[in-house]
Amino acid sequence: MTAENAAMAAQIKEKLLASKRVLLHCHPNPDEDSIGSALAMKYMLESLGVAADIARGDSELPAHLSILPGHSSILDNTVHECDLSAYDIFMALDSSNPAYVTQKKDFSFPSHITVIVIDHHKSNSGYGALNLIAPEYPATGQILYDLAGLWGVTLTHDMALNLFVAIHTDTGGLRYPPTSSGTFRVAAALLDVAPDCLDALKSIYNHETPGSIRFRGLALSSVETFCNGRAALSLVSHEALMREGIAVTDTQKFSIAGILVTVEGWDICASLVENAPATVRVSLRSRDPERIDVSRVATALGGGGHAAAAGAMINTEFAEAKRMVIEQIQTLLCA
């Protein structure tokens, strides 16, 4: 961790120790780094004597993540529905901008709440009063591992398992940049504390449903290429989902763009899924993130992410969303 961030970590700890209660959250369409980091942080705070709750946030939690320790303690509500008078700190983890806190409606925290942001997305806008943004980490879970060390928190089994799952999934199995030798050392240390991490991975990676397999077929058969064959887009409209009887939850189980980007020559790949009429989820992947940074496309579309993997939600009809994505990809490829 940089010296600047280590100083910020100390400042954050001081603030937390003076807190009466901290609210954590899961981001919309939460992944393992969001949920696992929130759960691990809740345990870390409690070990420091700080009370904390986790709000589920905008989305239903994926059922296969119920194996994560502490999962049943997550409050079944959005940030809007929480009694905010009970809290003095809101901690946003793995959320690059306020839209990753909630997209339900315009929302801002009451003035008595201090917002703390801890994240590894380079595109993070630093919207908290205290911001620890560390893009040299491949997962928020790995930042939390280092915070536990800096804060003098002894890792428990339940912290370790949540952090291991967060790191393993966010790095694509310790593969995606900026995974480092340090990431492997952290994973090894977590495995020492929680030897059943590998059993957890079995549940995490093997949870397909008949619907998710049918979605994969639909998404892969919809691929069109653009920009002289350098960009490939999978295009699934809400109408197509309805026609095939595929539930939105079956569209979230794996990354279609992550499959497309394995094709040589497809430099930028995107998956567009219209979850509900005029609500289009865009997921982007780059084959060569050093050269082609897809977070620039995502940011231009109101989202965020990393050079290799990024995403956005576009609230417009499907054909227009498709046009917007192609336009931004063209701009990036011609830059």
Ligand SMILES: [Mn+2]
């Ligand atoms: Mn993450």
